[in-house]
Amino acid sequence: MTQGAGQGPEAERTATLRDFRVPAYVHETGPYGHSAHPGDVVPAHEAEYPEGYTPTERNLPVVNRGDTLQVAVDPAAVPQAVVGPGALFVVGDVHGYLDELVAALQEKGLVDAAGNWCAGTARLWFLGDFTDRGPDGIGVIDLVMRLSAEAAAAGGYCKALMGNHELLLLGAKRFGDTPVNSGAGTATFQAAWLLNGGQKTDMDRLQDHHLQWMARLDAMEEVDGHLLVHSDTTAYLDYGDSIEAVNDTVRETITRNDADEVWDLFRKFTKRFSFRDEGGADHVRSLLDTYGGTRIVHGHSPIPYLLGEVGSEDGEDSSGPLVEGPHVYAEGLAIAMDGGVTMAGKLLVQQLPLDI
Secondary structure, rough: OOOOOOHHHHHHHHHHHOOOOOEEEEEEOOOOOOOOOOOOEEEEOOOOOOOOOOOOOOOOOOOOHHHOOOOOOOOOOOOOOOOOOOOOEEEOOOOOOOOHHHHHHHHHOOOOOOOOOOOOOOOOEEEOOOOOOOOOHHHHHHHHHHHHHHHOOOOOEEEEEHHHHHHHHHHOOOOOOOOOOOOEEEEEHHHHHHHHOOOOHHHHOHHHHHHHHHHHEEOOEEOOOOEEEEOOOOOHHOOOOOOHHHHHHHHOOOOOOOOOHHHHHHHHHHHOOOOOOOOOOHHHHHHHEEEEEEEEEEEEOOHHHHHHOOOOOOOOOOOOOOOOEEEEEOOOOOOEOOOOHOOOOOOOOOEOOOOO
């Protein structure tokens, strides 16, 4: 029988290659069209090969060297692509507000409608405080961890700093009701965590890989002249005279697993307003002179607080000023990024440098 067009061994091999399916990751359906938590991915079934196909089968024709035209090319005549670092973005305190975070990242073109990284070589820094007070802190951590992998694969990066609430959650999980020396009587991480907006759903879903990820976070970093930290405090100076020394000291303190040491670290990371009041600019300069950079960028203290408004982080009083963007202060040396999402404010994602 005469074979029709498109039939025969060659067509069979073409169909075989076309029908090959590679392993993939699928997302459970959720409010973003792909996952109940954008950080969650579920491995799909293993690759299925069409009948008769083997991955090592030679389906492509062999091209002999003599079949091709050899052309000499002057390397100097070939334009070289110059690929530098992508745009730099920072994210203020998230505190479990996953929906608001995804919306803010989408608005800046960092993730697509499905919550996946779409910003190529862009660089994204989170300034800490992923959990507590808001409804889905673990979902936020899952998202940041996933975006870190996706951004790296695209040539960019997504990184995060240690906030005081990461230390608080680590302490509550590790030490629970173990008494610690608070300097003002007996305290426990568990009680402090609950007092500061700890969510039972976060604790129930907290897994070892979340703990390991949090424990390895850096405390500070300098990027393009911006000294990135979580807290607006000079307490970082207590832990070293270089960025590397501070990060090593913080990690070593967490690794030693001494409740009192971790509590002391947590308490110092909760200090705030060092740059706001009289002498604030000098305090900023002390950090910049020690660690480098020309500006400090921080989270931790909600902008309404820095502006002198009372307000409440628990949302009881949302009469503070409307926050539309970062707050630049301390003679232009400090940029505050906590828009006060926990008090009816705004979750801020900002590209740097910031013109003033």
